Amino acid sequence: MLHPPPVAEPARRPAAEDAAPVRRLPWPERVTAWLNDPEDPYWRRPAPTAAQQRRDVLAALGLLGVALLMSVLMHSYAGLAEGDEPWRYYLSTALIVVPLAVRRRHPVPVVIASSALFLGLTYASPTAALTLSFQGAYFAALYAAVAWSRDRQALWVAMSVVVGTMGLWLLGAFTVTNAYAEFLDGLGEVEGPLPQLPAYAASTLLVNAAYFGGAVLAGRASWRAALQQHRRTAQARRIREQSAEIARRAVVDERMRIARELHDVVAHHVSVIGIQAGAARKVLGRDPEAATGALRTIEESSRTAVGEMRQLLGVLRAEDEDSGDAAGRGPEPGLGEIADLARHHAAHGPAVELRTVEAVPGDLARVPQGLALSVYRCAQESLANVLRHSTAGTVSLALRTGRGPDGPWLELEVLDDGGPRGGTAGTGFGLQGLRERVRLHGGEAEIGPRSGRPGWRVRVRCPLPPAGPPAPAPGPDVGGSEA
8 A cells, every 4th residue: 555755744833823622423423424414313204104004015916026037037048946845935035025014014023033034044945045035035124224213223233133143154155155256166167366265255345344234325315215204394394383473473573563553542642631630629619611511521532442452452462363262262271181282293393292290199180270271281382392302212201299298289291202403493481481381389390311321311300289270181192102
């Protein structure tokens, strides 16, 4: 290998002028980031739909028919290897194709099962192992595992085991057994620039590297394409939401401006009423006509002020009316609706587990409605943030009551196991509003990353009055349901 000529090392700058060292991630994390995505290495590809699973079954059946047809043709014009049996030949061809029916639903088990079948069936029917359909079916299993596995860490462990096992198998075939030596003996002596056995070993190594590497790269490209599509969809949704929010804020700002103007008009009429009432009181005894005119002005101003006040209230209520609440507002949610909230988020994102713990039975039923509403809004904001900004696969939501030196308390804790989702950023207003709600009830909020493990933690604790208007108790637990 050629090396460049030595170059004089430049004088080192003083330590104070050195650039700050760049912290490098541990190599397993770097490998995971490269194999998946540097910005979002823990993204989970959505599971295949029912229609996709049906297409997998139909595709496997079609491939099985084609593979058996090609096997019949090959058997007819080339025959079978010495010692091979027709029933083993056709059965091996069918068995390597069957796992592909669930390749996207269970990608990692399929690649493990296909690898075991590949090794075993190669000895059961060497003729089948050399066919294009046999090799293509195993390639499809490798590709599907990389493209569709949701647990990427489990995938790369399984792929490392598969590739390592195949490498040891090839190494044993060249060194321990005489399989390839006997194959080369059948070819006879060949005059070439390289020794025959090393050349065949290098050729086999390159072919297998291209085979496995091609499957991994193709699967990774499919996985990254799905991630890019997910990002585009999420970005389009955020743009729509932001556009709707900007439009709503513009309408609200205009209504507030109109409300301020109407407020000034109403204040003017009230001021006129006060002045005219004072004048009427002073002239009532000595000038009844002037007092009558002042009272008439008061009457007209009061009617005008009432009309303007109605317009003012109509403007302030217009936002709720546009939202479909003009006919009347429904009851505010409380602790009893947190179970429905958890189920809703579990159906659209990570699995949500709801747990309730009461220090004294009936504590949750005695939570005042105002506090119950605030706790519900805190849970709603926390779960929405997980759905929008986290790669979590599981969320734990706990409601607890307890007793302390300062009296009874109510606590809500939301934990997730994900990392930050790339390309998402919030305004921070939601968390600020959450803190304001907690402070309103004299409580405290802890919001931030979990210590010692991935994920985010939201914990709010508020004093629980010894008695208060009863609120519905939470429903049954929600656990383990995923979209």
